[in-house]
Amino acid sequence: MENNELDIQTDQQIDPDALDVNWLEQPNLFYKYSNALNQAIDERNDKKLAVEQEKDRLEKVKAELDGEIREDPDAWGLQKTTDATVNAAILASDRYQSALEDYHETKRELNEAQSKVNEYYTYVHTMEQRKAALEQLVRLLNQEYFASPSEPRNLKQEYNQKVQSNKKEAREKVKRKTNRRGK
DSSP: OOGGGOOHHHHTOOOGGGHHHHHHHHHHHHHHHHHHHHHHHHHHHHHHHHHHHHHHHHHHHHHHHHHHHHHOGGGGTOSOOOHHHHHHHHHHOHHHHHHHHHHHHHHHHHHHHHHHHHHHHHHHHHHHHHHHHHHHHHHHHHTTOSOOOSSOOOHHHHHHHHHHHHHHHHHHHHHHHHHHHHO
């Protein structure tokens, strides 16, 4: 799920005058952020596997080079084939350096994926805090802490307006990002 679909700053807001609307949207918001977290965890797990594969490939390249160097040290410009000289030749090899760069790049991608997971955990926790805040506001309302409106409300209409407003804000945000990228 793209970050532009996740607008935690808007989604965490509570309108104390529309607690019923807020409660109606809470399950959808929680699902949205929980689903994003699950996707991020899947991506992170894929990156963990990729790191292990790159590590194995790096070890394979190292072993192959070790064998090649020990088999024909003259081709590698070595007069002696000690462990130290063989290891130095391996480290200097373009094949090894390329495999090492791939390994480090994959580890960087894993770190980015883990950061995304951490961010989404924060989002889910924010939605849990929103739920707790809604519960407390309802308790206050039941204790007549807030003044009640004197005319009946159209809950369905208010909820639909909120959904349409969120969609409009998301489209505008995407449009702004697209315009910034195009410049």
